Amino acid sequence: MYMLKICRCCDSIIGELEVDDSRTLGMDHSLEVIGNVAYTLCSQCMKELDISGVHYYQ
Numbered sequence: 001m002y003m004l005k006i007c008r009c010c011d012s013i014i015g016e017l018e019v020d021d022s023r024t025l026g027m028d029h030s031l032e033v034i035g036n037v038a039y040t041l042c043s044q045c046m047k048e049l050d051i052s053g054v055h056y057y058q
């Protein structure tokens with residue numbers, strides 16, 4: 001089945017995801033699956049979170 005991958009931060013559509021088994025998605029902790037939509041972070045938002053995040057190590 002196909003799922004839509006959407007950035008949970010800026011709501012931009014990142015792409016489509018083809019999954020054979022929804023349990024596969026459960027192993028990816030960056031994904032939050034609601035219905036046919038998999039919420040994740042786009043590379044840009046991930047970068048911004050990295051910079052402003054509390055868990056930033058240098």
Ligand SMILES: [Zn+2]
Binds near residue numbers: 007009010012043046
């Ligand atoms: Zn984003």
